[in-house]
Amino acid sequence: MSKVLIIGAGGVGGVVVHKCAQVPEVFSEIVLASRTIDKCERIKSQLSKPIETARVDADDTRELVRLIRKVSPDLIINTALPYQDLSIMDACLETGVDYLDTANYEPPDEARFCYKWQWDYQEKFKEKGIMALLGCGFDPGVTNIFCAHAAKNHFDEIHYLDIMDCNAGDHGHPFATNFNPEINIREVTAPGKYYENCKWVETAPLSVHKAFDFPEIGPKEMYLLYHEELESLIKNFPSLKRMRFWMTFSQEYLTHLRVLENVGMTRIDPVNFEGHEITPLKFLKALLPEPSSLGENYRGKTCIGCMIEGIRDEKSKKYYIYNICDHAECYREIKAQAVSYTTGVPAMIGAMMMLTGKWKGKGVYNVEEFDPDPFMEKLGKYGLPWIEKIY
Secondary structure (H helix, E strand, O other): OEEEEEEOOOHHHHHHHHHHHOOOOOEEEEEEEEOOHHHHHHHHHOOOOOOEEEEOOOOOHHHHHHHHHHHOOOEEEEOOOHHHHHHHHHHHHHHOOEEEEOOOOOOOOOOOOOOHHHHOOHHHHHHHOOEEEEOOEOOOEHHHHHHHHHHHHOOOEEEEEEEEEEEOOEOOOOOOOOOOHHHHHHHHHOOEEEEEOOEEEEEOOOOOEEEEEEOOOEEEEEEEEOOOHHHHHHHHOOOOOEEEEEEEOOHHHHHHHHHHHHOOOOOOOOEEEOOEEEOHHHHHHHHOOOHHHOHHHOEOEEEEEEEEEEEEOOEEEEEEEEEEEEHHHHHHHHOOOHHHHHHHHHHHHHHHHHHOOOOOOOEEEEHHHOOOHHHHHHHHHOOOOEEEEEO
C-alpha cells in the first residue's frame, strides 16, 4: 500500500493516473499535481477512485519540496516536460523520495537530449539511499526491456538492433503532434544518429529512410532518428555492433514540417515581435491541437518493437518482438490516444516494480538494468500485450 505523487497532467499523466487507480492494492493513494489545476480536476472527474490534486510549478524546486513534504509520497512519477527532470530530481534528493520518469533531460535553450545530466546524479542518489528509474515509457522504456528480455531468453550476444516505431493512426487534423509539440518537433528536426562499428554516425535530419511491412498495419516508410534509449543500450549491451532507431511519418506531416521549418516556426531562439520576445516554436505549440485532445476521433494502430539479430548457441538468430496498440480501444478504456497510453502504462508498471520491491537499488538506473521478467508479465495484463517472431 503506497502513495504516489504524479507530476504532470498532460496525456501521459492522465494515463498513469487511470492505470494506477486500477491497481489499488499497490497504489492506495494518488496525488496528481500540475501547474494547471484544471487539468488535474478534469482527470479526477473521470475516475471512480478518489484522488488528491495540487498545483505545483515543476520548474521550481523549492515549491516541489514543499509539496512533497506536505504529501509524503513513497514515489514521484514525473510525466512533466523533459526540461523539468533535474528540478524534480533535486526535490527528490532534498526530501529523500524515489523518482521515476519517461524521458531524459533536455535543456530548454538547446535541442539536445542526453542522459549524462541525469547519470551525474548517481552518487548523490546512492548516498541519499534513494533510487531514480529513468526512461520508463515505451521508447525509451519497453523497447529497452524488450532488449533485456531478448538477451536473457533468446541470445548469448546481441549484435544488431533496430527499434521501429510506427503510428498508423489518423486523428483527422491536417497537422498535429502526438505528444508535446515542442519536444516532438525538436526531436524530429534534429540530426539523425546511429551506432555502428564502435562509433556514432550522424546523418542529416530525416535523410535516411526505408520501408518496412509492419504487422497488422502494412508497409510504411520509416525514418532514422537519434533517440535516447540508444545511449543507455550501448552502455548496457556492449556486444552491439549496430543500433538504429526508426519512426514513421506521413508525407502530409513531413510537408507541413518542412514548410514550418522554412518559415522559421520551429526555431527555439527568441525573436522580437512588436516589442516582445517570443520563441517561434512555443508560439506554434499554442496554435496546434493539444495532444491529449486527439483521442476522441483517433483511429488506427501503433506498432512499436525491436528487430534483433545475434548469436545463440554459436548460431545466428533473428528475432522480432513488438506491441500493437489501437487508438480507439485506448480511448474507450481511459479516454486517451495510443501514444499516451503506450507511454503511461509502462510508467505505472515501473512504479509498481519499485514499490513492490521487484526492482530496487540505490542510485540512478535505466530500466534494462533490472530483471525484465516481472515487468513483461505485467505488460500484457495492463493493456500492452507483446508478440514474438523468430525468423
